[in-house]
Amino acid sequence: MKTKIQQPLLIVAVLGIVIGPLLFNLPVWVTGWCVTFWGYAVLAHKRGWPWPGRTVRLILACTGSMVVFVFLGDGTLGGQMFIGLLSVMAGLKPLETKSHRDSIVTLFMAYFIIISSLFIIENLFITLYMFVSVLATTACLIHFNLPGRQLKKNLRLAVIIILQAIPLMILFFILFPRAEGTFFSLPGSYQGRSGFSETMQPGSISRLVRQDRTAFRVQFRGEFPDAPALYWRGLVLWHFDGKSWSRGAAPEHYQPSVRGQNVFQYDVIIEPHRKKHLFALDLPLSAPPLTRLTGDFTLVAHWPLRKRRRYQVRSSPDARVRDLGHQGQIARQLPETGNPEAKLLAESWMTRLGSPKAVLNQAIQYFKQNQFSYTLKPPLLGEDPVDDFIFGSKSGYCEHFASAFAYLMRAAGIPARVVIGYLGGERNPYGNYLIVKQYHAHAWVEVFLDNQGWIRVDPTAIVAPERISLGLTDSLLSENLPEFLMQTGIGRMRAYIRKMAYMWDAVNLRWNAWFMEYSRLEQVRLLAGFISNVTWSRVVWIVGLCVLLAGMAVMGWLQFKGGKKTGHKDTVKEAYDLFCEKLEDVGIGREASQGPVDFSRMAGLKRRDLREPIEAISHQYIALRYRGRQDKASQQYLLKMIKKFDPK
Amino acid sequence: MFFNPNLKSAAGLRDPGKRDRITCFPTRYGWLFVVALSGMLMGSINYNNNLGFLFTFLLGSMLLVSLVHSYRNIRGIAVDKVQALPVFEAQEAIFELKLRLLPRQRVAVRFRLDDSEAVMVQTMQGSCARVSVVMPTRKRGRVSPRVLYILSEYPFGLFGFYTSCQIFIDCLVYPKPVPVQQISMQDLFQAHSAKGVALDSVEDFKGLRTFQNGDATQHIFWKAFSKGQGLMVKEFMGGASPCLCFSWERIKAEDVEKKLAMLCGMVLKAHGMKLKYGIHLPDHLIAPDKGEHHKHACLRALALF
Numbered sequence: 001m002k003t004k005i006q007q008p009l010l011i012v013a014v015l016g017i018v019i020g021p022l023l024f025n026l027p028v029w030v031t032g033w034c035v036t037f038w039g040y041a042v043l044a045h046k047r048g049w050p051w052p053g054r055t056v057r058l059i060l061a062c063t064g065s066m067v068v069f070v071f072l073g074d075g076t077l078g079g080q081m082f083i084g085l086l087s088v089m090a091g092l093k094p095l096e097t098k099s100h101r102d103s104i105v106t107l108f109m110a111y112f113i114i115i116s117s118l119f120i121i122e123n124l125f126i127t128l129y130m131f132v133s134v135l136a137t138t139a140c141l142i143h144f145n146l147p148g149r150q151l152k153k154n155l156r157l158a159v160i161i162i163l164q165a166i167p168l169m170i171l172f173f174i175l176f177p178r179a180e181g182t183f184f185s186l187p188g189s190y191q192g193r194s195g196f197s198e199t200m201q202p203g204s205i206s207r208l209v210r211q212d213r214t215a216f217r218v219q220f221r222g223e224f225p226d227a228p229a230l231y232w233r234g235l236v237l238w239h240f241d242g243k244s245w246s247r248g249a250a251p252e253h254y255q256p257s258v259r260g261q262n263v264f265q266y267d268v269i270i271e272p273h274r275k276k277h278l279f280a281l282d283l284p285l286s287a288p289p290l291t292r293l294t295g296d297f298t299l300v301a302h303w304p305l306r307k308r309r310r311y312q313v314r315s316s317p318d319a320r321v322r323d324l325g326h327q328g329q330i331a332r333q334l335p336e337t338g339n340p341e342a343k344l345l346a347e348s349w350m351t352r353l354g355s356p357k358a359v360l361n362q363a364i365q366y367f368k369q370n371q372f373s374y375t376l377k378p379p380l381l382g383e384d385p386v387d388d389f390i391f392g393s394k395s396g397y398c399e400h401f402a403s404a405f406a407y408l409m410r411a412a413g414i415p416a417r418v419v420i421g422y423l424g425g426e427r428n429p430y431g432n433y434l435i436v437k438q439y440h441a442h443a444w445v446e447v448f449l450d451n452q453g454w455i456r457v458d459p460t461a462i463v464a465p466e467r468i469s470l471g472l473t474d475s476l477l478s479e480n481l482p483e484f485l486m487q488t489g490i491g492r493m494r495a496y497i498r499k500m501a502y503m504w505d506a507v508n509l510r511w512n513a514w515f516m517e518y519s520r521l522e523q524v525r526l527l528a529g530f531i532s533n534v535t536w537s538r539v540v541w542i543v544g545l546c547v548l549l550a551g552m553a554v555m556g557w558l559q560f561k562g563g564k565k566t567g568h569k570d571t572v573k574e575a576y577d578l579f580c581e582k583l584e585d586v587g588i589g590r591e592a593s594q595g596p597v598d599f600s601r602m603a604g605l606k607r608r609d610l611r612e613p614i615e616a617i618s619h620q621y622i623a624l625r626y627r628g629r630q631d632k633a634s635q636q637y638l639l640k641m642i643k644k645f646d647p648k
Numbered sequence: 649m650f651f652n653p654n655l656k657s658a659a660g661l662r663d664p665g666k667r668d669r670i671t672c673f674p675t676r677y678g679w680l681f682v683v684a685l686s687g688m689l690m691g692s693i694n695y696n697n698n699l700g701f702l703f704t705f706l707l708g709s710m711l712l713v714s715l716v717h718s719y720r721n722i723r724g725i726a727v728d729k730v731q732a733l734p735v736f737e738a739q740e741a742i743f744e745l746k747l748r749l750l751p752r753q754r755v756a757v758r759f760r761l762d763d764s765e766a767v768m769v770q771t772m773q774g775s776c777a778r779v780s781v782v783m784p785t786r787k788r789g790r791v792s793p794r795v796l797y798i799l800s801e802y803p804f805g806l807f808g809f810y811t812s813c814q815i816f817i818d819c820l821v822y823p824k825p826v827p828v829q830q831i832s833m834q835d836l837f838q839a840h841s842a843k844g845v846a847l848d849s850v851e852d853f854k855g856l857r858t859f860q861n862g863d864a865t866q867h868i869f870w871k872a873f874s875k876g877q878g879l880m881v882k883e884f885m886g887g888a889s890p891c892l893c894f895s896w897e898r899i900k901a902e903d904v905e906k907k908l909a910m911l912c913g914m915v916l917k918a919h920g921m922k923l924k925y926g927i928h929l930p931d932h933l934i935a936p937d938k939g940e941h942h943k944h945a946c947l948r949a950l951a952l953f
Contacts, residue, residue: 047910080939104677104805108684118699130703138710138804145805148770157803161717165709172705327878350772516698574751577775645850 008045008141010093010151011106012038017136019090021126022117023081023158027071030084034091041094041250052095061193061259064088083116110137120270122308150627167549175527196441198275200237201244201418202385205377206397211438211602214277216270216275218434225264227424229317231282231444232436233455234298236328240410242338243385245403245418249330250296256323258283267312269512274303279421281315281438288312296417297321303399310517324415331415331448338385339407346411355416356449360457363408367462368402370394374401374464380447398467401459402443415448420455423467431506481624521587572624572635579617579642584646596622610647617641621647670811672715678806681711714804720756722809723801724750728776730796732819734774734944734951736912740782741791741819747777757800761793761815787940788908788951789819822947823905827914892918893936895928910951915950919943927951 016038021030037060044051068084090113093106114133118126139158142149144513196208205601216232237249257289263279268511278291278299288311290302299313330550334343349359371394389400396404402418409416423442426432444458460467522565529538580590580599588606590599600618604611620638623629674682685707693702729746743761753773760766764783785791792918796815814842839872901907912926919938926936927946932953934946 010682105680111684112688114701115691116701118693118703119695119697122697122699127699127702130699130706134706134710141805142803145801145803149755157717160708161710163714164713165706168701168712169705172709173702174700176701176705178696186772255850308679308697515702518698519696570751574775581776 005143006045007092007103008041010143011103012041014107014110014136015093015113016088016131016180017332018113019087021121021129022087025080025120026084026373028088029067030087030091033088037091037092039261044095051098056452057092057096061089063548064092064251070128074260083113083120086113086116094137100183102145104141107137107141107144109551110140120513122516124508125602126423127515131162135159138162140375163555164553167552174519178523192646196234197418198235198277199246200399200403200418200443202378202396202400202403204244205441205443206378207399208441209376209439213438214271214397215273215436215438215440216268216506217423217505218268218281218436219431220266220433222265223435225262225317229281230424230434231317231419231442231458232279232422232440233282233284233298233419235277235281235419236294236446237300237418237420238296239333240335240403240407242335245406247531250294256295256321256325258316258319258321260285260319262318263316264316265312265314268611269308269310269509270305271308272572274304274327275308276301278305278309278311280313282317282419282421283289283315283319283321285316285319286315295327308512308516320453320455321460323533324448328448331417332410332413334407334410339384341384341387342404342407343411345390346408352413357446358411359412359414360409361450361468362411362446363405364457364459364462365407367459370402372463374460374467380382398460399443401463402445404458405457408446409447417446419444419446428502428506430503431509433506435505444595476527505529515605566624572621572638575639575642576621576625579621579645582642582645582647583614588647596625607647610621611647613641613645660926664701664818669870670719670809672719672807672809675801675805681806692742699845711804711806714811715807715816718800718802718809719805720752721754721800721809721825722798724752725757725798727796727813730817732791732817733783734820734822734947735824737785737824738787739783740784743780743781743793743815743817743819745779745784745796747772749775749777749778751775755800756802757798762795764793766797785819785821788821788823788905790952791821792818815872819950820948822951823908823912823915826906826909828910828913828917870906892923893926893928894918896930897928904953908953912947912950915946917941 015034019034019277023034040049043049065085065088068081068088072081072084080415086109089107093102093109096102110133114137117133118130135158138161139151139155142154142158143149146154157434170521197204230639235247236243237247238248238250256634258485260283263285266281268279272277278301280299283297284293284299289298291299291300291311294300301309346359346363349362351364353359373395374397375395378389378400379393381393385400386404389396389404390408399420406416406418420443421442422436423444425436426441427434442460444456444460446454447457448454576596583603584590586607589602594602602616603614605616617638620634620641624634624638660810676857685704688704688707692696692704713887727745728748729748729771732741733744735741745759749772751774752773755771756768757769757772758766759779759781761781764781767779767781769777769779775884783791783793793815793886795812797812799808799810803832803946806924866911884950896907896911896913899907899910903911915925915927924936925937926934927949928934929949932949
């Protein structure tokens with residue numbers, strides 16, 4: 001016989017299962033905190049150690065919350081802090097589950113932890129894991145309600161209920177009306193971690209190289225563009241304050257028309273980054289729904305991105321904006337003071353060469369010939385960063401080059417702007433799509449020439465052309481790259497893991513496409529489609545789906561009934577029970593140890609007047625039950641006799 | 649009228665196959681769960697999060713499915729018979745229910761009479777079952793529950809179903825007996841001379857004979873022994889026991905309840921000694937007799953006085 005598992009152990013087990021996936025998103029001390037107190041609860045239960053009193057628990061709860069506020073709080077009630085608080089409380093919970101009420105409240109908390117983990121980690125794994133968590137929590141809920149039963153039985157019941165609930169859940173999921181957009185939001189709540197900020201200063205992009213997170217994925221309809229064309233336009237920065245570039249007074253209500261020869265159509269599935277800007281291949285031609293195309297050809301969503309989103313764009317790499325409009329003024333803006341040497345240099349070029357085109361070429365030549373180097377770890381720059389970079393360190397990452405180049409252009413009186421976004425992407429061989437990661441972040445410059453319009457100039461490509469042709473890793477070979485970018489190491493193993501990661505990513509994208517992106521639009525399309533155009537294949541589909549759901553329901557039902565024999569009614573046994581009951585009513589009770597033969601003999605002795613029917617009934621019952629007689633007629637006969645039998 | 653407390657019964661008899669009136673009720677955890685679920689739904693709607701929806705609908709569907717399980721757990725229970733054996737004051741009244749069931753496994757079904765504490769039956773299987781439900785007694789007389797509730801919060805303890813039936817049976821509560829050490833000879837003979845009380849036992853008295861080993865001590869004629877006439881034993885007709893009558897008026901106690909309690913004790917003592925006895929209450933006379941039925945008749949008279 002197995003020993004009964006006690007409540008505190010069950011609570012610890014459930015909380016462990018439920019909180020497990022969240023611990024990867026939280027600092028290590030939270031894990032330590034939980035393990036410590038759970039361990040103590042288990043030991044206190046097993047060894048009879050003292051349970052902490054109310055005051056101790058209160059102090060611990062306050063301490064834990066304070067620590068969460070200090071380490072995870074960013075002044076807002078953010079998602080990190082929320083799950084931090086939940087975890088800290090979950091760590092303490094097993095210490096205070098003494099009463100039934102505490103236990104139930106803890107399980108409710110477990111359900112909340114599950115939904116929080118779903119909001120924070122959105123992938124296929126957590127979806128499947130949810131069923132495990134729900135099963136554990138529900139089995140525990142049943143067990144606390146029916147503590148007398150075996151845990152195994154209660155677990156089985158939980159499985160049955162979940163299986164039976166799944167068809168209903170699917171129905172609710174498909175039919176529940178969806179809305180578009182967000183009604184209210186907590187500041188910085190739940191999802192999303194920011195990619196790059198909306199300004200650019202030295203270090204703001206090289207910082208992202210340390211991040212292996214995916215920024216977005218792109219599925220092309222038709223062919224892929226060539227690698228050098230993969231400039232993902234994010235934000236255009238117009239204002240320079242001497243150190244950093246920002247949007248400033250970007251021209252908003254100006255929409256020049258563009259045309260391109262080579263048009264690519266593609267879907268972008270972007271990870272939430274809590275900001276409004278979206279990314280598109282240089283140059284986007286139109287805006288997807290709930291988004292607008294700004295005058296400088298960037299996409300801006302109507303709401304900050306709090307969840308993964310898919311949008312469809314058309315872009316043309318060879319499209320050109322030929323019209324400067326009234327942007328000339330702000331595209332030449334420079335701070336009054338600072339960086340005087342670079343300004344002098346650019347002005348001297350202009351006076352010497354006379355035409356913007358020549359100055360542009362001169363600048364490109366300057367970067368080529370002066371031993372600039374491309375590095376992730378540039379030295380710190382002083383008060384005049386552009387001067388320091390051009391005439392001092394001469395080494396930097398793309399933001400240094402872009403900033404310096406744009407500054408030189410503006411100083412020479414040529415309209416210029418900085419564009420930040422991503423460059424390149426990894427092609428997933430299993431899903432035929434591009435994965436753009438944070439470390440693909442990039443910055444480049446656009447310069448306006450009168451007869452050519454806005455043209456892209458990438459100073460990084462001038463200094464380190466392999467950045468564009470070979471990708472990030474090869475262009476920075478000598479650098480101390482983050483672990484995940486290193487291609488050395490145990491080569492074969494690494495390649496294998498990489499392959500697996502690609503496969504998993506592809507599966508997740510599929511799942512995301514048909515599950516996570518189910519929205520009002522799909523709902524309306526699905527339902528309208530089913531109602532309006534009835535086709536043969538569609539009918540087959542519906543019938544198939546109904547059969548499947550019904551099958552699942554029936555299976556669940558049989559499972560539920562399956563506990564007892566074959567499931568059909570045992571009429572013989574029931575009839576005999578009735579017979580025993582009738583005798584019991586006149587004071588002749590059947591002992592548990594008495595078989596039908598003994599019982600018949602005893603009853604016959606006690607009621608000599610009824611001896612005949614008693615013996616006949618018993619005989620018939622024995623024949624049906626133990627001698628293998630099965631025919632309906634015998635059963636009917638037994639039933640009739642028992643019905644007629646009246647000892648009163 | 650003849651009264652047999654062992655067999656008298658009456659109850660709402662129903663066919664177990666017929667649909668009963670079954671009502672759903674939430675427990676306080678049920679309310680809490682619904683509030684939590686609405687919160688989750690609001691969050692999912694607000695953030696338009698499909699995973700949130702999926703989870704909320706899974707929990708909601710599980711709750712709905714659990715209601716079906718809960719309903720089936722209660723459905724098809726019929727009360728065939730209710731029996732209640734008389735008890736003494738301060739004991740618990742026990743109502744024995746005989747149930748007819750649609751055969752199916754049933755878990756954690758509780759039975760409750762009026763507002764008393766419920767009795768939980770862990771598992772029931774088969775087509776009939778017996779359940780004893782208790783009610784506390786505070787006063788002699790009758791305990792008459794009106795409604796029997798059958799309820800279960802299986803499986804989650806969040807929502808439950810209950811069904812109820814009217815029952816029409818009382819449980820007699822006898823007064824709490826005051827233990828009586830000995831019924832003295834004095835009582836016996838005073839009983840003989842009690843004015844106006846007919847005593848059958850006079851005729852039964854046959855005579856005296858000398859004591860033999862094995863004679864009951866209570867039959868020894870002590871008066872003769874004290875006069876030095878040796879041990880004599882009273883003999884009765886047909887081997888009958890001596891008989892006596894307990895009279896209300898002769899009991900010396902301050903209030904009615906005390907008197908009843910003492911009478912009760914005497915009846916029990918006399919019954920234990922296998923004597924013939926009767927009781928004489930102000931409005932009621934029970935002629936001396938003996939046996940189980942007689943004892944209960946006397947106790948009943950005391951209970952309902």
